[in-house]
Amino acid sequence: MSPMERLYDITFRDPPEPQESTPIPLVHVQADEQADIDISGGAFDFVRSIRVYHIQYRQHENRDGDCNRSDSTRLGSYGVQGDYRWTRSTVGQVPTASGLSIPNGCGSYFYRSVFVDWRDHAGNYGSEEVRY
Incomplete structure (x- = not known):
């Protein structure tokens, strides 16, 4: 089974019994936006x-025959200590594992998604994409 199928199976295999509603205690979440341990090592x-x-990419040809393109792609990544940041990017930098497929010419095209990729501890490539 794929990872998503396994997750679905685990989630719905044994549905939880209804319980009396009790307030959930608030837990303080780290506010400095980085790991609370040293993660700078190669591990x-x-x-x-x-x-x-x-x-977020869109293209279409207007009435005058001009091609209008809009590319608002952003890239999120983690720094040395787990700090997360967004930077400007372009569809040209999106990995080919994405379903993004801009047509030749200026055909009408709209694509919006969140694409995540990674390399695991053994160096194996993985990715997931959600269109919305």
Whole structure:
């Protein structure tokens, strides 16, 4: 089974019994936006390999025959200590594992998704994409 199928199976295999509603205690979440341990060593390279592409691309030909293109792609990535940041990117930098497929010419095309890719601790490539 794929990872998504396994997750679905685990989630719905044994549905939880309804319980009386009790308040959930609030837990303080780390506010400095980085790991609370030192993750700068090579053993944590898999964290820094995670890339999140927020893809927003549109193209169409206007009445005058001009091609209008809009690319608002951004790239999210992790720094040395797990700090997360967004930077400007382009559809040209999106990995080929994405379903993004811009047609030749200026055919009408719209693509919006979140694409995540990574390399695990053994160096194996993985990716997931959600269109919305």
